[in-house]
Amino acid sequence: MSPDRNRLHLAIQKSGRLSEQSRDLLKGAGLKLSQSGKNHLAARAENFPLDLMLVRDDDIPTFVADGVCELGIVGQNVLEEYALGQPERRIEELLRLGFGRCSLRIAGPESADEFALDRLQGQRIATSYPRLLGRFLEQRGIDAEVVTMRGAVELAPRLGIAGYICDLVSTGATLEANGLTALADVFDSEAVLIRTRRPIDGAHAEKADALLTRIEGVIATAESKYIVLNAPEERLAEISAILPGAEAPTVVPLIGRPGHVAVQAVCQESVFWETLERLKAAGASAILVMPIEKMML
Ligand code: ATP
Numbered sequence: 239m240s241p242d243r244n245r246l247h248l249a250i251q252k253s254g255r256l257s258e259q260s261r262d263l264l265k266g267a268g269l270k271l272s273q274s275g276k277n278h279l280a281a282r283a284e285n286f287p288l289d290l291m292l293v294r295d296d297d298i299p300t301f302v303a304d305g306v307c308e309l310g311i312v313g314q315n316v317l318e319e320y321a322l323g324q325p326e327r328r329i330e331e332l333l334r335l336g337f338g339r340c341s342l343r344i345a346g347p348e349s350a351d352e353f354a355l356d357r358l359q360g361q362r363i364a365t366s367y368p369r370l371l372g373r374f375l376e377q378r379g380i381d382a383e384v385v386t387m388r389g390a391v392e393l394a395p396r397l398g399i400a401g402y403i404c405d406l407v408s409t410g411a412t413l414e415a416n417g418l419t420a421l422a423d424v425f426d427s428e429a430v431l432i433r434t435r436r437p438i439d440g441a442h443a444e445k446a447d448a449l450l451t452r453i454e455g456v457i458a459t460a461e462s463k464y465i466v467l468n469a470p471e472e473r474l475a476e477i478s479a480i481l482p483g484a485e486a487p488t489v490v491p492l493i494g495r496p497g498h499v500a501v502q503a504v505c506q507e508s509v510f511w512e513t514l515e516r517l518k519a520a521g522a523s524a525i526l527v528m529p530i531e532k533m534m535l
């Protein structure tokens with residue numbers, strides 16, 4: 239699998255918690271992906287000069303730092319753990335992607351109200367993220383022994399390997415199933431788009447920017463709504479101020495209704511029922527909230 243230098247390369251997780259949403263994001267950006275290569279280590283965008291490298295998530299920072307892939311999608315937890323072990327930052331975090339949210343937490347076999355960080359002094363803590371945990375402990379002046387495990391960290395207390403663990407948690411169900419409770423937050427994470435800091439040559443750089451713009455559009459669209467409403471002209475300022483994340487709404491006169499206008503705006507933050515109630519209370523009527531299919535900022 240030697241990379242085709244005429245194409246851009248993006249590393250994503252081959253199979254796991256980030257793979258499906260990484261692919262969906264790229265599809266949302268208009269890429270038509272097809273499997274290529276016998277062992278499915280790569281995929282190709284048919285309508286954009288981009289090859290996907292399908293790898294283990296732990297390898298993604300290395301690929302991007304070395305410039306083998308110009309871009310990658312990876313969890314901030316994996317990225318930061320990698321970066322803490324490198325003398326120089328060779329990766330740039332471009333964009334938070336809004337999926338793969340989880341937290342690296344210290345957990346143990348006791349209840350949260352019995353716990354204080356000081357109880358970790360002199361203890362053994364098992365984790366797959368020794369650098370993130372090490373930094374956390376050091377910043378708080380806690381002297382504990384970090385035991386590095388590749389997987390099945392949640393079994394460590396039962397096996398007598400460590401008294402506590404530090405592992406990724408999203409719902410807490412795995413911890414619970416192992417008789418453990420989350421006790422302290424070490425690092426909050428979500429999937430991010432990353433880019434190599436190695437120089438990307440001209441044509442490739444342009445392609446990378448074009449892809450970034452499209453992906454930004456997909457992320458912005460996920461939250462954004464198009465709002466249309468009627469408003470009394472004299473309350474326009476008040477109503478505009480309520481519209482979440484809207485810049486410079488369009489205001490159009492309403493034929494046959496002097497003193498009233500139609501307002502149209504793209505809201506780049508979530509629009510809740512409560513927002514609509516506030517708009518109505520400020521005199522707005524005929525309020526429509528519509529999804530946006532595509533957007534380029
Ligand atoms: P690989 O074979 O690629 O090394 P993995 O087992 O290391 O896979 P996954 O469990 O698929 O990794 O998790 C990938 C990423 O998904 C994590 O690094 C993290 O950023 C994110 N993630 C989101 N929720 C969770 C969770 N509850 N537990 C673990 N990871 C999560």
Ligand code: MG
Pocket residue numbers: 294295296
């Ligand atoms: Mg992994």
